[in-house]
Amino acid sequence: MICLMCHNQLQTEMTILNMFQKESRICMDCRDELLKETNTNYEYPHEVTSFLNYNERVADLFHRYKFMGDNALKEVLASFINHNFKSYDFVVPVPLSTKRLSERGYNQVTEVLDCLKIKYTDMLETAHRKRQSERSKSERAKSQNPFTIKGTFDVSVLKNKRILIVDDIYTTGMTMTHAVEVLDAHEVAEIKVLTFSKV
Ligand SMILES: [Zn+2]
Numbered sequence: 001m002i003c004l005m006c007h008n009q010l011q012t013e014m015t016i017l018n019m020f021q022k023e024s025r026i027c028m029d030c031r032d033e034l035l036k037e038t039n040t041n042y043e044y045p046h047e048v049t050s051f052l053n054y055n056e057r058v059a060d061l062f063h064r065y066k067f068m069g070d071n072a073l074k075e076v077l078a079s080f081i082n083h084n085f086k087s088y089d090f091v092v093p094v095p096l097s098t099k100r101l102s103e104r105g106y107n108q109v110t111e112v113l114d115c116l117k118i119k120y121t122d123m124l125e126t127a128h129r130k131r132q133s134e135r136s137k138s139e140r141a142k143s144q145n146p147f148t149i150k151g152t153f154d155v156s157v158l159k160n161k162r163i164l165i166v167d168d169i170y171t172t173g174m175t176m177t178h179a180v181e182v183l184d185a186h187e188v189a190e191i192k193v194l195t196f197s198k199v
Pocket of ligand 1: 003027028029
């Protein structure tokens with residue numbers, strides 16, 4: 001087998017420690033590089049758990065995964081994510097717009113959740129946006145938040161539920177603030193945030 005990151009041959013030494021573990025898809029060097037300066041659990045502005053610090057190698061991984069169609073890298077990302085998903089009633093991926101989804105061919109978040117065999121509920125959508133000039137001032141103010149809950153989703157089931165929102169990269173936190181805001185309007189018990197990486 002070859003490393004999914006550097007494409008060198010994987011040298012897996014069988015030891016008593018790793019013999020029952022799932023086989024790694026990347027070499028130890030790549031693993032060390034990706035994990036450089038890793039931190040988890042940020043408290044501001046909402047509780048965020050994140051697994052990879054956004055260093056140069058992580059940026060390269062995301063670039064290849066999101067923009068160069070290297071879909072196999074979803075397995076690399078999945079291998080770093082270790083979270084108690086079962087403690088939530090709903091795992092909610094941040095959606096892509098239809099246009100972005102058709103360009104990329106896959107949602108980079110749900111692909112990783114599928115690898116981890118996590119059941120998620122695709123309840124958010126990115127609203128279609130009219131052009132600036134076509135919108136009234138109040139419409140513009142409201143449309144600051146790009147997310148809505150799908151019309152087909154019964155929001156009454158959200159009451160008193162624990163929700164985990166999942167995205168790929170946490171940058172300014174604005175995406176998450178918007179996603180939290182939309183779900184928070186439905187008397188949920190708690191909302192937490194997980195991202196694969198954080199800048
Ligand atoms: Zn490697």
